[in-house]
Amino acid sequence: xxxxxxxxxxxxxxxxxxxxxxxxxxxxxxxxxxxxxxxxxxxxxxxxxxxxxxxxxxxxxxxxxxxxxxxxxxxxxxxxxxxxxxxxxxxxxxxxxxxxxxxxxxxxxxxxxxxxxxxxxxxxxxxxxxxxxxxxxxxxxxxxxxxxxxxxxxxxxxxxxxxxxxxxxxxxxxxxxxxxxxxxxxxxxxxxxxxxxxxxxxxxxxxxxxxxxxxxxxxxxxxxxxxxxxxxxxxxxxxxxxxxxxxxxxxxxxxxxxxxxxxxxxxxxxxxxxxxxxxxxxxxxxxxxxxxxxxxxxxxxxxxxxxxxxxxxxxxxxxxxxxxxxxxxxxxxxxxxxxxxxxxxxxxxxxxxxxxxxxxxxxxxxxxxxxxxxxxxxxxxxxxxxxxxxxxxxxxxxxxxxxxxxxxxxxxxxxxxxxxxxxxxxxxxxxxxxxxxxxxxxxxxxxxxxxxxxxxxxxxxxxxxxxxxxxxxxxxxxxx
Amino acid sequence: xxxxxxxxxxxxxxxxxxxxxxxxxxxxxxxxxxxxxxxxxxxxxxxxxxxxxxxxxxxxxxxxxxxxxxxxxxxxxxxxxxxxxxxxxxxxxxxxxxxxxxxxxxxxxxxxxxxxxxxxxxxxxxxxxxxxxxxxxxxxxxxxxxxxxxxxxxxxx
Numbered sequence: 001x002x003x004x005x006x007x008x009x010x011x012x013x014x015x016x017x018x019x020x021x022x023x024x025x026x027x028x029x030x031x032x033x034x035x036x037x038x039x040x041x042x043x044x045x046x047x048x049x050x051x052x053x054x055x056x057x058x059x060x061x062x063x064x065x066x067x068x069x070x071x072x073x074x075x076x077x078x079x080x081x082x083x084x085x086x087x088x089x090x091x092x093x094x095x096x097x098x099x100x101x102x103x104x105x106x107x108x109x110x111x112x113x114x115x116x117x118x119x120x121x122x123x124x125x126x127x128x129x130x131x132x133x134x135x136x137x138x139x140x141x142x143x144x145x146x147x148x149x150x151x152x153x154x155x156x157x158x159x160x161x162x163x164x165x166x167x168x169x170x171x172x173x174x175x176x177x178x179x180x181x182x183x184x185x186x187x188x189x190x191x192x193x194x195x196x197x198x199x200x201x202x203x204x205x206x207x208x209x210x211x212x213x214x215x216x217x218x219x220x221x222x223x224x225x226x227x228x229x230x231x232x233x234x235x236x237x238x239x240x241x242x243x244x245x246x247x248x249x250x251x252x253x254x255x256x257x258x259x260x261x262x263x264x265x266x267x268x269x270x271x272x273x274x275x276x277x278x279x280x281x282x283x284x285x286x287x288x289x290x291x292x293x294x295x296x297x298x299x300x301x302x303x304x305x306x307x308x309x310x311x312x313x314x315x316x317x318x319x320x321x322x323x324x325x326x327x328x329x330x331x332x333x334x335x336x337x338x339x340x341x342x343x344x345x346x347x348x349x350x351x352x353x354x355x356x357x358x359x360x361x362x363x364x365x366x367x368x369x370x371x372x373x374x375x376x377x378x379x380x381x382x383x384x385x386x387x388x389x390x391x392x393x394x395x396x397x398x399x400x401x402x403x404x405x406x407x408x409x410x411x412x413x414x415x416x417x418x419x420x421x422x423x424x425x426x427x428x429x430x431x432x433x434x435x436x437x438x439x440x441x442x443x444x445x446x447x448x449x450x451x452x453x454x455x456x457x458x459x460x461x462x463x464x465x466x467x468x469x470x471x472x473x474x475x476x477x478x479x480x
Numbered sequence: 481x482x483x484x485x486x487x488x489x490x491x492x493x494x495x496x497x498x499x500x501x502x503x504x505x506x507x508x509x510x511x512x513x514x515x516x517x518x519x520x521x522x523x524x525x526x527x528x529x530x531x532x533x534x535x536x537x538x539x540x541x542x543x544x545x546x547x548x549x550x551x552x553x554x555x556x557x558x559x560x561x562x563x564x565x566x567x568x569x570x571x572x573x574x575x576x577x578x579x580x581x582x583x584x585x586x587x588x589x590x591x592x593x594x595x596x597x598x599x600x601x602x603x604x605x606x607x608x609x610x611x612x613x614x615x616x617x618x619x620x621x622x623x624x625x626x627x628x629x630x631x632x633x634x635x636x637x
Binding site: 064109110113114115116117118119121123126127130133134190193194269270271272273274275276278280282291292294296306308310312345347348350352370372382384386467468469470472473474475 | 600627
């Protein structure tokens with residue numbers, strides 16, 4: 001019986017599998033083996049990921065290092081160039097020096113833009129750079145228009161800027177040395193700042209920038225006169241004493257946009273408390289409409305500032321010139337009697353038209369109004385009259401001492417002139433000037449040139465070549 | 481046979497890891513092909529609509545226009561870069577760029593908001609900053625002068 005069993009077992013073994021004995025022996029190793037293999041695979045994969053990440057981080061780091069050291073270098077160059085302007089007595093050197101400062105300021109601003117410093121307030125440093133840029137540009141245009149060099153007050157402003165640049169230069173160079181010496185990493189600053197939600201303390205780089213800001217703060221803010229600084233155009237004074245209620249605003253907006261007797265229900269959604277105090281209103285879509293309409297009304301005197309209807313525009317059945325007629329009719333119906341179209345833009349299936357009011361034959365560019373027309377059915381889908389509200393008033397205009405005939409002799413023959421008219425513009429320095437507006441083209445490019453109608457100088461050239469159009473994809477969801 | 485089986489298992493393990501590696505990053509290319517429902521024809525509008533999509537998804541249309549307007553206002557401001565790209569890609573300026581949400585396709589609503597903002601409609605009235613008071617703990621941002629509150633965002637100068 002014993003023998004039979006053994007025989008049976010052996011038979012069984014032979015029947016099942018010749019290797020069964022061996023398998024039994026290794027079965028205990030199967031699971032650990034697999035886990036081991038998995039571990040090896042994960043390690044290889046993980047190292048690969050780590051390596052790739054490190055490579056990317058190094059690339060970002062080198063960009064940051066470049067921007068930082070370039071910033072230090074550019075500020076040093078600005079400082080040196082300002083000093084050079086202060087010691088030079090040649091007009092040619094002045095022009096070159098001012099142009100160099102202007103260019104280096106631009107580069108330094110780009111360097112700051114390339115650094116992960118969104119969490120570090122740098123307003124004083126940025127102010128120094130924009131002041132330097134503005135002063136150098138103003139002096140450049142002044143010196144090139146006159147025969148003399150820099151005058152005393154101008155030299156004084158430059159020396160004020162130079163004093164500030166010395167602080168900046170010294171701090172930045174010190175920081176640059178620390179970054180090099182202690183191998184500080186900008187990507188680590190960035191990551192740490194994101195993790196700390198902007199409340200980074202005890203970080204050498206961030207502290208260094210903060211210290212620099214504080215030292216810059218010890219100097220009084222440079223108050224550039226009208227000759228240097230771009231001043232904000234003066235806005236019309238709004239009667240602050242009277243204030244309308246939100247209910248009155250809703251009533252005004254409803255009558256203005258939808259017409260008298262309309263039943264759209266409006267609600268106050270926000271209040272603007274900036275330079276133009278305003279009620280932000282939303283009129284819910286009525287039956288048959290899919291989108292609400294937004295209208296803003298000034299708190300002071302209940303003027304409609306802008307309105308928006310974000311409806312979906314499908315297809316184009318109305319052309320741009322018919323759209324312009326609709327826009328003009330809309331403005332006339334809303335009390336804008338004498339306006340001229342100055343810009344037409346097609347934005348996908350919408351026409352965006354800019355109009356300016358006229359005073360006599362003069363176009364008042366600062367007081368512009370925009371109207372948007374859907375090109376599927378010609379419906380008005382937007383009105384933007386904030387500049388008109390802020391700036392429109394009766395101007396006292398000087399007579400144009402430069403005649404159109406004189407102007408024509410002055411225009412460069414390369415320009416294919418399309419149109420000449422009188423206009424009031426707000427120039428680079430924020431001052432309103434009476435100009436001759438000349439529109440024309442040169443090969444692919446279209447321009448508007450503004451000639452001062454009193455002095456004859458070219459105030460400004462603006463490129464108005466339409467941007468190239470391409471096609472991009474949009475997600476269908478969230479059609480609100 | 482033991483060898484074969486081991487090889488098979490290693491193969492499976494590796495395949496799983498390779499696949500998971502390939503699947504883990506969001507596959508935006510496939511999504512883009514599937515969801516094309518409209519087009520935009522201007523670079524600036526498109527970039528703006530992408531950042532609005534990433535930053536203000538879930539906000540009202542008005543809130544989206546306001547976020548777009550802040551970027552447009554920065555482009556016009558002397559202390560910020562003077563192009564839409566420059567402002568959007570300033571390191572650390574927008575979380576949607578830092579965390580990659582920017583790289584998805586924009587929503588139709590964001591495109592409309594971007595078109596309005598670029599044409600000059602500005603519910604923020606000139607704001608240069610916005611933040612979400614519920615999630616932003618940065619003390620510095622509260623030193624800004626608040627000029628409007630729209631939806632979850634506060635807008636300031």
